[in-house]
Amino acid sequence: MTTDAFLADCRARLAFDLLSHTWNAVVLWSLRDGPRRPVELREHIGSISPKVLTETLRRLQFNGLVSRQAYPGSPQRVEYALTGLGRTLLGPIDTIGAWAFEHGDEVMAAQDSGADEL
Numbered sequence: 001m002t003t004d005a006f007l008a009d010c011r012a013r014l015a016f017d018l019l020s021h022t023w024n025a026v027v028l029w030s031l032r033d034g035p036r037r038p039v040e041l042r043e044h045i046g047s048i049s050p051k052v053l054t055e056t057l058r059r060l061q062f063n064g065l066v067s068r069q070a071y072p073g074s075p076q077r078v079e080y081a082l083t084g085l086g087r088t089l090l091g092p093i094d095t096i097g098a099w100a101f102e103h104g105d106e107v108m109a110a111q112d113s114g115a116d117e118l
Contacts, residue, residue, distance in 0.1 A: 018063060018089070023048060023056040025093045028065060028082065032090055035069070035081035065089065 019025055023045075030036065030044050042053055057080055060066035065086035071077040082090075100107075 015092075018065070019092070019096070021056070021059070023052060024060060024065075025089075025096070027053070027056050027060060028086055028089055029093055029097075031066065031080060031082045031086070035079040037077065037079055041080070060086070 026045055026048075027041065030041055036044065038050070038053060038057070041057075042048055042050065045053075048056075057066060057068070061068055061080075064083055066080050067083050069079045069081065071079070
């Protein structure tokens with residue numbers, strides 16, 4: 001196992017890439033209570049376009065974090081759910097969210113003071 005953050009195949013880099021995309025963690029967190037249809041996800045998340053949601057779900061599915069279940073009918077009904085692997089990221093997402101809740105004001109104050117210096 002390597003911990004060299006500069007290597008393209010470093011596993012830590014892979015994890016940070018998965019969590020650094022703006023919508024990945026939000027969509028994963030929104031699926032924590034069970035499967036949802038895309039329209040339900042958009043309503044629950046808010047301010048995410050259908051295109052961005054579709055791209056995010058495809059990316060999460062490609063990485064094995066989300067499964068897609070299509071049901072027959074007209075129109076076809078689709079639901080997305082966390083996989084076992086996707087569930088393993090809920091703990092780290094919760095930890096990052098708790099950190100942001102505790103330190104968010106400090107970060108925003110630093111951003112404000114940095115903007116004054118520009």
